[in-house]
Amino acid sequence: MKYFSLLFIFCASLFADAHILCYHRFDDPKPKYKHTNISSKSFLSQINLLKADGKKFVSLSSITTALKTSKQIDANAVSITVDDAYKSFYEKAFPILRDAKIPFTLCVYVEAIDKKYGDYMTWEQIKEVSKYGEIALHSYAHKDLTKLTADELKKDTTDALASFEKHMGFKPKQYAYPFGLYNIDVKNTIKSFGFEAILTVDSGAVNVQSDVNQIERVAMSEETDFKLSIAVKPLDITLQKPNAGARKTIKGSIQNYTGKTIKVYVAKGDVRTLELKEGKFETTVDMAKVNSKHKLIFYTDDHRYRAKLIEKD
Numbered sequence: 001m002k003y004f005s006l007l008f009i010f011c012a013s014l015f016a017d018a019h020i021l022c023y024h025r026f027d028d029p030k031p032k033y034k035h036t037n038i039s040s041k042s043f044l045s046q047i048n049l050l051k052a053d054g055k056k057f058v059s060l061s062s063i064t065t066a067l068k069t070s071k072q073i074d075a076n077a078v079s080i081t082v083d084d085a086y087k088s089f090y091e092k093a094f095p096i097l098r099d100a101k102i103p104f105t106l107c108v109y110v111e112a113i114d115k116k117y118g119d120y121m122t123w124e125q126i127k128e129v130s131k132y133g134e135i136a137l138h139s140y141a142h143k144d145l146t147k148l149t150a151d152e153l154k155k156d157t158t159d160a161l162a163s164f165e166k167h168m169g170f171k172p173k174q175y176a177y178p179f180g181l182y183n184i185d186v187k188n189t190i191k192s193f194g195f196e197a198i199l200t201v202d203s204g205a206v207n208v209q210s211d212v213n214q215i216e217r218v219a220m221s222e223e224t225d226f227k228l229s230i231a232v233k234p235l236d237i238t239l240q241k242p243n244a245g246a247r248k249t250i251k252g253s254i255q256n257y258t259g260k261t262i263k264v265y266v267a268k269g270d271v272r273t274l275e276l277k278e279g280k281f282e283t284t285v286d287m288a289k290v291n292s293k294h295k296l297i298f299y300t301d302d303h304r305y306r307a308k309l310i311e312k313d
């Protein structure tokens with residue numbers, strides 16, 4: 001059993017929170033994609049809302065560089081990322097971003113481009129897009145990486161890098177997990193390839209305390225509560241080192257939230273409501289039963305604050 005450790009997310013209120021948005025498809029008519037699709041009309045209106053709200057569009061690199069050098073991040077920074085490299089990005093969203101000079105990062109599912117799957121962009125189109133935004137890696141075969149052996153995962157990443165570099169002429173700086181799925185082994189293997197940043201779709205904001213190898217993004221679709229997503233703040237949790245053994249007593253305190261309870265997601269069917277006494281909470285977790293991502297996710301009832309705790313790497 002791997003032991004659980006502490007990703008301390010503390011004193012976050014002292015730091016500014018940036019948001020990284022994650023989009024997929026644009027104007028797709030098929031209802032089965034509704035969780036990953038947004039109309040270009042809504043996309044444009046989100047951009048305009050963000051602008052009106054005083055948000056600043058920045059590149060993903062500028063956020064990750066700030067994270068790496070522990071520099072302050074602009075509280076109003078927003079970065080747009082788009083996964084998979086669907087043709088609909090090229091046709092619908094790219095022109096909007098290009099014309100408005102808004103930075104973005106496109107995360108490429110390499111096999112789909114290599115094998116010319118119908119819904120996807122071509123390498124030529126990706127090259128054109130790279131003049132205006134960053135191009136990141138999104139695996140070769142777009143599998144659930146937690147189901148691959150270490151060798152399979154290394155091969156997938158090596159294959160993806162080889163094709164990407166052959167076509168693009170440079171090494172991608174960032175990596176985004178397919179479906180946002182990972183665990184500690186996946187994280188360590190992808191990290192060993194030396195990417196500047198690794199992107200999840202764990203919902204939340206980023207600030208100077210965030211881990212560049214586990215960056216939160218807010219998944220956007222037609223159905224997302226946009227205003228709520230963009231208002232999410234990191235929960236300032238301080239955790240005490242848990243006891244040794246399979247059953248851990250998790251004790252901690254919360255600094256920037258004054259409610260009476262906090263929720264913690266342990267596993268499917270095991271979401272607990274913890275009482276806060278002067279901001280302090282305590283619960284016992286059977287490590288064998290923690291969800292597949294080996295994470296505890298803390299959040300408030302109104303979903304405005306979130307934090308997570310992951311195994312030590």
Ligand SMILES: [Zn+2]
Nearest residue numbers: 083084178179
């Ligand atoms: Zn994807």
